[in-house]
Amino acid sequence: MLPSQFPDWKKIGWHFGKKLKDILSPSPGEAGPSKAERKAQRLRDIPRGFAYLDDFDELNSWVTSDVDPVQQANTPLLARSTDSIQDSSSEKSKVLLCHDYNGGYHDYEAVRPDKMSSELYSCHYLQYVDTFVYFSHKLVCVPPPTWTNTLHRNGVKVLGTCIVEPQTPDIEKMLVTANGSFHIAEQLARMADAYGFDGWLLNIEKEFSTNVTKQLLDFIKCLKQALGDCRQVIWYDALDTDNYVDHQNELTMKNIEFARAAGALFTNYKWTEVNLQSSETLARKYDMDMREIYFGIDVWAQNTNMPGPPRVTFPSEGGGGTNTGFAIAKLAQWGFSTAIFGPAWTYQHFAGGRLLKDGRSISKAVDQSLWEGATLPNKLYCDCQKGRPHHTDFYQLNPVVRHACQYSAGSSEFFDSTFKDAFEYDTEDKDRRLLSVLGSQDTFPKLLPMSLSLWEETKKGLPKRVLYGTVTVEGAFSLTVNTRMIGIHASQSKDSLSATQEMPIQSQPMYRLCLYRVNMPGDGSRRLTVKYSRERPSRAATVGVYVAFGSSSKEDIRYKDYEVHYEDEEKHVLAVDLQSDLPGTRATEIGVYCQGTFERDSSLPLLKIARITIKPILAAKPVSGFSIRNVRMTQRGAPPNVQKRVAWEWNGSRDAWPTGLPWSKTTGPFSHFTISTPTTKLGDAHCLEFPFLEGDLSGDDKDIEHRFQVIGSLFGGGLVTCSTPEALRHR
Numbered sequence: 001m002l003p004s005q006f007p008d009w010k011k012i013g014w015h016f017g018k019k020l021k022d023i024l025s026p027s028p029g030e031a032g033p034s035k036a037e038r039k040a041q042r043l044r045d046i047p048r049g050f051a052y053l054d055d056f057d058e059l060n061s062w063v064t065s066d067v068d069p070v071q072q073a074n075t076p077l078l079a080r081s082t083d084s085i086q087d088s089s090s091e092k093s094k095v096l097l098c099h100d101y102n103g104g105y106h107d108y109e110a111v112r113p114d115k116m117s118s119e120l121y122s123c124h125y126l127q128y129v130d131t132f133v134y135f136s137h138k139l140v141c142v143p144p145p146t147w148t149n150t151l152h153r154n155g156v157k158v159l160g161t162c163i164v165e166p167q168t169p170d171i172e173k174m175l176v177t178a179n180g181s182f183h184i185a186e187q188l189a190r191m192a193d194a195y196g197f198d199g200w201l202l203n204i205e206k207e208f209s210t211n212v213t214k215q216l217l218d219f220i221k222c223l224k225q226a227l228g229d230c231r232q233v234i235w236y237d238a239l240d241t242d243n244y245v246d247h248q249n250e251l252t253m254k255n256i257e258f259a260r261a262a263g264a265l266f267t268n269y270k271w272t273e274v275n276l277q278s279s280e281t282l283a284r285k286y287d288m289d290m291r292e293i294y295f296g297i298d299v300w301a302q303n304t305n306m307p308g309p310p311r312v313t314f315p316s317e318g319g320g321g322t323n324t325g326f327a328i329a330k331l332a333q334w335g336f337s338t339a340i341f342g343p344a345w346t347y348q349h350f351a352g353g354r355l356l357k358d359g360r361s362i363s364k365a366v367d368q369s370l371w372e373g374a375t376l377p378n379k380l381y382c383d384c385q386k387g388r389p390h391h392t393d394f395y396q397l398n399p400v401v402r403h404a405c406q407y408s409a410g411s412s413e414f415f416d417s418t419f420k421d422a423f424e425y426d427t428e429d430k431d432r433r434l435l436s437v438l439g440s441q442d443t444f445p446k447l448l449p450m451s452l453s454l455w456e457e458t459k460k461g462l463p464k465r466v467l468y469g470t471v472t473v474e475g476a477f478s479l480t481v482n483t484r485m486i487g488i489h490a491s492q493s494k495d496s497l498s499a500t501q502e503m504p505i506q507s508q509p510m511y512r513l514c515l516y517r518v519n520m521p522g523d524g525s526r527r528l529t530v531k532y533s534r535e536r537p538s539r540a541a542t543v544g545v546y547v548a549f550g551s552s553s554k555e556d557i558r559y560k561d562y563e564v565h566y567e568d569e570e571k572h573v574l575a576v577d578l579q580s581d582l583p584g585t586r587a588t589e590i591g592v593y594c595q596g597t598f599e600r601d602s603s604l605p606l607l608k609i610a611r612i613t614i615k616p617i618l619a620a621k622p623v624s625g626f627s628i629r630n631v632r633m634t635q636r637g638a639p640p641n642v643q644k645r646v647a648w649e650w651n652g653s654r655d656a657w658p659t660g661l662p663w664s665k666t667t668g669p670f671s672h673f674t675i676s677t678p679t680t681k682l683g684d685a686h687c688l689e690f691p692f693l694e695g696d697l698s699g700d701d702k703d704i705e706h707r708f709q710v711i712g713s714l715f716g717g718g719l720v721t722c723s724t725p726e727a728l729r730h731r
Helices: 008-024 035-048 056-061 145-153 173-174 181-196 213-227 256-262 275-285 321-334 362-374 451-456 495-503
Strands: 096-098 133-135 157-164 199-204 232-236 295-297 336-341 415-417 424-427 434-436 464-472 478-486 510-521 524-532 541-550 558-563 574-581 586-596 602-617 627-636 643-651 670-676 681-685 690-691 709-714 721-724
Touching: 056 173, 056 181, 056 336, 145 157, 157 181, 157 232, 157 643, 173 181, 173 213, 181 213, 199 213, 213 232, 213 256, 232 256, 275 295, 275 321, 295 321, 321 336, 321 362, 362 451, 464 510, 464 586, 478 510, 510 602, 524 541, 541 574, 541 602, 586 602, 586 643, 627 709, 627 721, 643 670, 643 709, 681 690, 681 721
Parallel strands: 096 133, 096 336, 133 157, 157 199, 199 232, 295 336
Antiparallel strands: 415 602, 424 434, 464 478, 478 602, 510 586, 524 574, 524 602, 541 558, 541 586, 627 643, 643 690, 670 681, 670 709, 709 721
16 A cells, blocks of 8 residues: 655656566456456356446447346335434444455345355344445456445445446546546446446556546446435545555545545545545535535455555554444544445354354354454454454444434335344254345344343342343244343342232333334324234233323423234234423434333243334325235246246336335335245245246156235235236246
């Protein structure tokens, strides 16, 4: 990495030496698969839902008819509420995740993945993420629809990557114009629209034959205009306005023109506080929003086993890894945003499937340390040879969630969760392998009444009763809220228990667990619906759902409690309007409470919740007028990549769809579809086709006729079912 202050004559010599080295020692990428081999792999990846392009010829010739339905994301981006509920007493940084996971396009990210023995990277902290960039070493990296669907459902913007690397040929083709417009820029905009994501990270890591700064600025402006106001461009800090690949590690006069044209800058990772100070000065001088300057943090820099020169990020000693939050704290202090490069480090570096005594993988434990400040396992079994680089002195004091902007769950009009995680156990698999359902992951609830690090400390302290949640990942997903005593304590005496039980219920202890932070009007125009079944651990306690109402100042929080009742453990529905007693306040929390006494200290289940939904009252009535039809077998592709599919259509008018609920450009009112035979659920689809695999039917059934059923799930609840009118023969 060359410092930006390097004298110009030395810079020229350095770049001459670099070019000579490239000639004598070509990049490893040049010795990779041939163009024909890459094309064959790309065609094999299409039915898996993956879309990417390797060179400018492929990008030039791409047309929208190339798009396979399984490559498209159907979930619209949920518009997060613009009314902030952030704690104004502390600085927070907007967080971007740049997902470079061992090359990308893994099987678990496919629309129909194979079973697996252990979880891989997903993210349970999406309420702390503003933008997600899918990164791979392809010229054009389109985010898999599984990621886009989940991220959009959680309100996170998704960007693809256009990266020009040293071995990329024909870079001049990028700036070819026709009729005053840049064809490549328009192609990138069309791709974002066709595949359903939100824009591009532009990363130019190769110099042009001549200085093309003006043309490149015009290219960026053309791309921005073609994408429209609802999508974005971020410029990566590599190529500068002198036509050198010279990472600045800050906002400087050598990259500010590109940053302003794009609207946002992603800096390199070797910054210091001096770089922050000079960037602030320049941003204020040129009236650039400091929140649109994302300073990079290299998570991998904490490793001591990396080949080549040590990777450096802030702080220079021990930065990255479990200290990622320390750098975010510094950026928050200055008012800049954060770009975390390689967040899947927790699963890639600590791979191996080792489990701790509590059942967590080491990867998950490290992930919780990075994000929440949980105590690291004493032994991590990674291949860092020097010391214990990840057990730093202050990682627990600076978890990511402490310094990242937190966003409310849902929009100001709509929220829906069935607690789906990214992985579930296959109940019919004797080896208890996992199925990836990455594209169906819901907004994950808060499962503890305090931070994870504080929870660990509380367990070592005085006795305290708490509520906490557990999510079932086997069979149908659900959330169970439990109660228990934590801390080092002796059993409660019968005398004190009896005395407490004799108190009126209103005077007995109250316990609360916030599941979601929301930000919705408290004027009665929204309806909360909770599908639940109640457990019965104690007759001396009431259990229910609460809504907290307040304002951004948090000076006056009011709770409204809604008791739920026990009746033969059947599923019930609680439906209440979000109506505050305080004028001008909004609903800020949805949670569970209990009040009363319990006869034992160990864990007791209180309430099992299957679904939480909030939507406008006018949309609360059952929706009609939509149907599924023409379920059939079809096929796509050409030999040797022919694939059989179940296909269908939906029918209905958007005029019949309630205002305030999501609407998909490809699947209309349907969030997803479940496909099954009379005996077996095959899986879910987020488009109007479902890839049919040989393993979907047992060996004895492959040559017999089958009926297929398609069940469409509407956004916000409701099902529409259609079966094949006659048996379809699967050959």
